[in-house]
Amino acid sequence: MTPPVPVHLAPTDVPEYRRAIAAGGGEVVDAPHARVLVWSIHREPEALARTLERCPRVEWVMLPSAGVDRFLAAGVLDPSLTWVSAKGVYARPVAEHALTLTLALLRSIRERARAESWGVKRGRTLFGSRVLVIGGGGIARELAALLVPFGVHLTVCRRTPDPVAFAHATIAPDRVAEHVGDADVVVVAVPLSDATRGMVDADLLARMKESSVLVNVGRGAVVVTDDLVDALAAGTIAGAGLDVTDPEPLPDGHPLWSQELALITPHTANTHEMNVPLFADRIVENLERYAAGRRPRGLVDVAAGY
Structure with missing residues (x-):
């Protein structure tokens, strides 16, 4: 024995x-x-x-x-x-949360949850949209499967060229700037390392479409927080769904809390x-x-x- x-x-x-x-x-x-x-x-x-x-x-x-x-x-x-x-x-629940944040942003749920009047009707569908996932690990694979019913065009950025099931294209990290302008939804799902720290900065945000949304379920410091605050305030992008932030916990009174285009959850994807x-x-x-x-x-x- x-x-x-x-x-x-x-x-x-x-x-x-x-x-x-x-x-x-x-x-x-x-x-x-x-x-x-x-x-x-x-x-x-x-x-x-x-x-x-x-x-x-x-x-x-x-x-x-x-x-x-x-x-x-x-x-x-x-x-x-x-x-x-x-x-x-934890890939499956984190991917589920990424999808939740994406749908909430596209459907203006943050705005409607706080509304006290009928307001303006607005919202966009995820069906047929273009999604870029930065990160090719378990979260990306699980999210790719969840996105299948929506018929999206999915591009995955990862270090290795191995294809991801259900993705239409796999790109290297040095090609993110080239592709981010085509995406309706950009999901950050990479770990924090020297290579990924601050990769979503003012330059990358400026390359996104004004109608696109950013979702971060990776690590807060992958996104430059001050640059994101500026981009949201300027209307450079249409919204941001953040389960992770830098700093974390996000302090009371931080500009992101009052930003109408930001939807923040306190690292509760899992x-x-x-x-x-x-x-x-x-x-x-x-x-x-x-x-x-x-x-x-x-x-x-x-x-x-x-």
Whole structure:
């Protein structure tokens, strides 16, 4: 009989994760005996570094967040270890949220939700529109499938030329500026890295159509916030749906809150109720892969930053 994989669960004991460890053939142990560390919260990289000092035998570290930018910035991602993120785990609910924001913007739901009179009738359809998704990972793939019934023309921007199912075209990042002016909807779904930080700036926004809308479900700092505020105020674009912002949380009184063309949700594309069971499933799968000597799902490229 194969012995259980020794796993340390920290910094909090999440019952769903403890059950997932057992279901995946693991056993929760004290830090010095662990081969795998499951980090149970999306923050506190300094605490993670201190925990790793107590885990001299750890080989794999599993993080519950899809993006690892805060851990990378803190210098925690030791390249001698195998780092595993939750990328792809939350793709379906995040894609659902991106679609929700898109439809709400096109149908002027933000304006109507606050209205106190009949007002002006306006709204546009998503059917037959042109959509550009910046990012070619799990969110893009799930969103592409959700967009099929709308008959959109979908272009996906990604690092590699591999096609995305249901997309009509796949382009490299250096061609975004060339294509953004054709899009009715631009969805940002990339992780934060040196290459993506600030990529949606005043120049790119100026290239968008005045009737187009921007949706960001990736990372806030991919969009230059001050440039977006200026673009919305000037009517350069027709609206922005943001589940992520820079800074985050977005402070009270920030100009985006009062901007009539902005629809903001507080990083709720995947909530605690959604992400705990989804990450638990990833724990089960990856512990089985660890025991079998297989590559983990969600492997982090430390050099690339995601």
